[in-house]
Amino acid sequence: MQESFLHQIGQALRSRREELGMTQEEAAQRLGMHRTYYSSIERGLKDVRIKTLRRICEKLDVRMRTVVGKAEQ
Amino acid sequence: MQESFLHQIGQALRSRREELGMTQEEAAQRLGMHRTYYSSIERGLKDVRIKTLRRICEKLDVRMRTVVGKAEQ
Numbered sequence: 001m002q003e004s005f006l007h008q009i010g011q012a013l014r015s016r017r018e019e020l021g022m023t024q025e026e027a028a029q030r031l032g033m034h035r036t037y038y039s040s041i042e043r044g045l046k047d048v049r050i051k052t053l054r055r056i057c058e059k060l061d062v063r064m065r066t067v068v069g070k071a072e073q
Numbered sequence: 074m075q076e077s078f079l080h081q082i083g084q085a086l087r088s089r090r091e092e093l094g095m096t097q098e099e100a101a102q103r104l105g106m107h108r109t110y111y112s113s114i115e116r117g118l119k120d121v122r123i124k125t126l127r128r129i130c131e132k133l134d135v136r137m138r139t140v141v142g143k144a145e146q
Contacts, residue, residue, distance in 0.1 A: 005123070005127055009123060047123055048122065048123060049121065049122050049123075050078070050079065050123070050126060051078070051120045054078055065138050065142040065145055068137050068138045072138055
């Protein structure tokens with residue numbers, strides 16, 4: 001259940017990034033993260049901290065409540 | 074700015090807990106956390122992981138999107 005919540009968060013981030021026409025490479029670069037690390041977040045494999053999720057949302061120009069809301073659906 | 078975001082998250086958790094008439098002690102107990110640790114989350118001093126915030130929201134019977142939404146206002 002919580003596993004799946006991280007997956008939903010990751011999915012929401014991925015679809016927002018794709019909406020922007022941004023590659024994982026570009027997103028990772030903006031965040032100063034390694035692409036494989038960023039990719040593992042989108043795949044729901046990383047239980048990141050609040051500030052990290054917030055920073056990702058900022059770089060993807062989306063509100064965190066929107067991402068969390070999609071994950072909770 | 075990100076510091077203050079954690080403070081806003083903490084405030085939102087605190088007001089929800091108070092709405093329930095729950096003490097920090099009770100909330101911490103339900104979460105299996107030490108009271109001082111739980112207290113430091115409400116004071117915005119801990120950058121907890123997504124699953125931890127989700128678990129706190131579940132114990133406080135509130136949606137995480139609501140807590141995040143209040144913090145983003």
